[in-house]
Amino acid sequence: MSEPVDIFVIGGGVNGVGVARDAAGRGLTVALAEMHDLASATSSASTKLFHGGLRYLEYYEFRLVREALIEREVLLKAMPHISWPMRFVLPHHKGLRPWWLVRLGLFLYDHLGGRKILPATKALDLSRDKAGKPLKSEYRRAFEYSDCWVQDARLVSLMARDAAKRGANIMTRTRVTGAEQVTGEDGKTLWKVSLENAEGPLPPIHARALVNAGGPWVADLLKGAIGIDTREKVRLVRGSHIVTRKLYDHDRCYFFQGSDGRIIFAIPYEQDFTLIGTTDQDHHGPARDAKCTPEEADYLCRFASEYFERPVTTDDIVWTYSGVRPLYDDGASSATAATRDYVLSLRKEGAPLLSVFGGKITTHRKLAEAVIHKLSHYFPQAGGDWTATSTLPGGDFPVAETAAMPDRLARDYPFLDHAAALRLIRSYGSECWDLLGNAKTPADLGRHFGAGLYEAEVRWLMEKEFxxxxxxxxxxxxxxxxxxxxxxxxxxDDRMNAAG
Known part of the structure; x- marks a missing residue:
């Protein structure tokens, strides 16, 4: 039997990778298996926001909102290249929530989380402010408040890279086919985890603790590969988004309220597009089959058209994506009302098994800490909390310097225009200089695959980001x-396959 690892994590989404990184940074030995690519399901299909969840206040989820509000600035300082502040414009709809109630909610939003970096809420006169120009004239007043944008899939790959640097064994495209408790050579109970990849079965890995962070598959793993009969269930809620041609010229987002009680965002996206979402639909069937349905696309277009002067139609859509949120099944009457809080379920019989239900991208770091705290009894040698003050690769610069970074990069590499420099900084941060190296011209970056993607960047992502x-x-x-x-x-694809 090979030497067991301390913790084996199933799932390469934001929660699983967050747990692996946190544990590795405490000096524990860690292995993680993801059956597809990192962030290939829910964690790359989010609305891409670090936010407190303004609408969750209506469901009295004050603890969740407060934790998320505090986390916004913790995370912003840890990754100023892939996360940045954004201002959100919330037009007042006279037929819905009254002005005073929205103001009260935003007052709480400003003060629950001890905001220090992000600017406070203010009122807008839409007849004078640029944010009113794309909207129908009936919307005359608005509030503007702060939240943060995040590149969700990059967050996961950078955390995985950091976890690997700290000793974690990150295995992508590796499926857990079984997990059973066995007796180790010292007489203690261990988990024996069976694995396979495209080439076939792999040698099993033994672990002192098992963390099931399978996301939409968390319950399937319990009943299937792990073989445990449990009454705990997930509620699969599909969130779909549309990406349209750019709908307006400023850099702020919109928060739109609907008469059906739902809300959607319209967000500047990848410089030339607008992201609109999300829906909340109970999802039936395999999580991998989640797609933005024509009905959902029509719904988002109609919703946005209630506010924008120029109607949004399906002809404006250039891309759609959809993900399944694995919410803890709390018996809520609707998908919208189901809790976004996380639930950690620990089974102590034999070797510990901790299953992660629910959660949201904003609270992934706190969730990971909570997982390790729940397992701390089994690992007294583990170090203390550390992730709150640690930056991700490329994020080792102050938030205040973020705006100047693209110009610095363009000065050092004059062949980059502003748009290209901005994209690279917002992906790789201070590591842009390592990625570009001694390049003097685009040709020095190797083959151009299209849309500013060169071989040097492809090689970087293959070698460093899985x-x-x-x-x-x-x-x-x-x-x-x-x-x-x-x-x-x-x-x-052909070039990457040839490169192995």
């Missing part, structure tokens, strides 16, 4: 697929 296919790169780590043709993406 990318294996073109899809991993163009639709998760870079979003260049929005601008690339099918032939260009196929050519990239």
């Amino acid at each position: 990318a294996k296919t073109a899809e991993d790169i163009v639709f998760r780590r870079t979003k260049r697929g929005l601008r690339m043709s099918a032939d260009e993406i196929a050519a990239l």
Whole structure:
């Protein structure tokens, strides 16, 4: 029997990778298996916000909102390259929540989380402010408040990279086929985890504790590979988004309220597009089959058109995506009302098994800490909390310097225009200089695959960020697929396959 690891994590989404990183940084030995690519399901299909969840106040989820509000600035300081502040414009709809009630909610939002970096809420006169120009004239007043944007899939790949640097064994495209409790050589109970990849079965890995962070598959893993009969269930809620051609010219987001009680966001996206979402639909069937349905796309277009002067139609859509949120099944009457809080379930019989239900991207770091705290009895040698003050790769610069970074990069590499420099900084931060090296011209970066994606960047993502296919790169780590043709993406896939 090989030496067991302390913790084996199932699932390479934001929660699983967050747990692996946290544990490795405490000096524990860690292995993680993800059956597909990192962030290939829910964690790359979010609305891409670090936010407190303004609408959760209506459901009295004050603890969750407060924790998320505090986390916004903790996370912003840890990753100023892939996360940045955004201002959100909330037009007042006279037929819905009264002005005073929205103001009260935003007062709480400003003060629950001890805000220090992000600016406070203010009122807007939409007849005078630029934010009113794309909207119908009936919307005359608005509030503007703060939250943060995050590149969700990049967050996961950078955390995985940091976890690996700290000793974690990160295995992508590796499926857990079984997990059973066995007796180790010292007489203590261990988990024996059976694995397979595209080549077939792999040697099993033994672990002192098992963390099931399977996301939408958490309950399936319990009943299937792990073989435990449990009454705990997840409620699969599908969130769909549409990406349209750019709908307005400023850099602020919109928060729109609907007469059905739902809300959606309209967000500047990848410089030339607008992201609109999300829906909340109970999802039936395999989580991997989640797609933005024509009905959901129509709903989002109609919703946005209630506010924008120029109607949004399906002809404006250039891309859609959909993910399944694995919410803890709390018996709520609707998908919208179901809790976004996380639940950690610990089984102590024999070797410990901790299953993660629910959660949201904003609270992934706190969730990971809570997982390790729950397991701390089994690992007294583990170090203390550390992630709150640690930056991710490329994020080792102050938030206040973020705006100047693209100009610095363009000065050092004059062949980059502002848009290219901005994209690179917002992906790689201070590591841009390592990625570009001694390049004097675009030709020095190797083959151009399209949309500003060169071989040097592809090689970086393959060698350092676990990318294996073109899809991993163009639709998760870079979003260049929005601008690339099918032939260009196929050519990239061929090149990556040839490179191994």
